[in-house]
Amino acid sequence: MEDVTKESKPEKFDVIIIGAGPVGLMTANMLGSLGIKVLMLEKLDKLIDYPRGVGIDDESIRTIQAIDLEQKAMRHITPFHWARFYNSKRKLLASIEPRQTTFGWSRRNAFHQPLVDKILHEGLSRYENVTLKFSSRVETYLQDNEGVMVTGSTRDGELFSYQAKYLVGSDGGASEVRSNMNVTFDGSTAPDPFLVVDIEDDPIGTPNLEFICDPRFPYVSIALPHGVRRLEFKVEKDQIVNDIDVTDEFMTTCLNKIKPSLNHSNILRRRVYRHNARLVSDFREKRFILAGDAAHLMPVWQGQGYNSGLRDANNLAWKLAMVVKGVSSDKLLDSYSEERRQNSKEMIDISVLTGKLFSPSNRFLAVLRDVVFGLSKLIPAAHKYITTMKWKPIPKFTKGILVTAPKKEKHSPVGTIFFQPDVKDEQGNIKKLDNIIGLNFAIIAWGSDPSIHFDDETRDIVKKIGAKILTVVPEEQRESALEIKSKSDSDSEYIFDHTYAVNEWFDWTYGSVVVIRPDRFVAGITQPSEFPELMKALAKKLALVKV
């Protein structure tokens, strides 16, 4: 590829990531831990620290767990953070309080995006193979069959150019990477802007999130960690100044409507936002790949922009690493858009719907909403559906990197996210399952070591993809299991099901050996004797390169 700056030869990387927002940072951490040489370029001189994400879900915390930063991140997270919808008379319409912890974490949590982003940033210092350059604005983007090249300039006016095999555009909603791709970004922008205000020394104090669905004055009030209160108000266009702020008079009016004693003195930050609902037509064009807001924008009402972005990173990083390392062909990357686009669309749709429920376009719709919520309380199944967040579109793939179940199996877990129980390791320590698996494929078998059934080709595939083999037995059988292990040369580790949750999971499925992808999706399940067939089919899906 020609060097457009005509200067010395550009430095080469495996992957260039544009944008050090949470999605770029997560992708860099994952690629870093997988041994990929990464360059991140960020145009600002530091991470964005204005008020943004406040809701983080269980899937995202699990993704942060995959890069071993969950304990640090949890310092800025409030778990079990319920959301309540009230009407204009302060009557409770619906309370969203999903108490299940299927993926190992609380489903609804409040967080401080800038503080968690900072932890993702600090996490990069663990990897010598990851370089992050601030104040580096990328201006041109080129790709050909061999690789990609970017050029740009630093804040001091220095020109730079870099090459890589792939480029990840996690450069936000106004993505220039996207503009350099042959894709569309269709959707809409809501007519009414919203003002977001963060107040310190929380003057309201209630621990959860409240949607006050008053058609005359809709607002959101959210308790955040570290005693911060987030308020969001609908803004009249003539109250906006400098595109992102409001007049002080308007600010005072809003605060006084909530509580006459509220004043400006404790305001940490305030900013006006517009709500977009947009989705890119394809997340990838050859060597350019989009992730996060660059690929999808959604209104904040379900708090899913950040979470969807981390889902992208979690889906993309391991695939990109396999391709860059030459384990899989480039074809593996086709599954990224295939797997991520549908769920992103569902998240956009549910976010738009929530906005309509919160702030309907007319009074009739507001009354209708109140009636529907009221009736739902009378129907237990409907009530449970709402309160336990059954409506949240948790990703489930029907196509992509998976080996689908035989048609007769009605309740196949293939394509769903594997649950995360606590288990005991060989030393007797209680651990969350993912902490034993690491950022790897896992073959988890109930009862007995599955590797007994491996043929040479299966062994070869397992080695190529670096899968961990885990045999699960009840805690009661610890002694005999470890004795069997001591006499065998198998690579399987034992884990012990002291809560009987793994037993329960396998009890409901048709197989006893399950293959989990590094992003924790179930790639396939079968019985031990048929495991070689499953792995051969999966190897094809993974586009493994034959040596």
Ligand SMILES: Cc1cc2nc3c(=O)[nH]c(=O)nc-3n(C[C@H](O)[C@H](O)[C@H](O)COP(=O)(O)OP(=O)(O)OC[C@H]3O[C@@H](n4cnc5c(N)ncnc54)[C@H](O)[C@@H]3O)c2cc1C
């Ligand atoms: C008010 C508000 C509330 C929100 N609440 C939630 C919530 O509760 N939960 C949730 O999940 N999400 C929420 N979101 C959405 C969430 O903040 C975003 O989805 C998330 O920050 C997107 O991350 P990203 O990494 O994709 O992009 P960004 O964070 O926008 O990062 C993109 C980065 O790319 C850099 N960049 C751009 N162009 C270039 C270039 N040419 N060269 C170099 N660098 C470049 C930018 O400077 C920026 O740092 C909220 C958003 C807002 C505004």
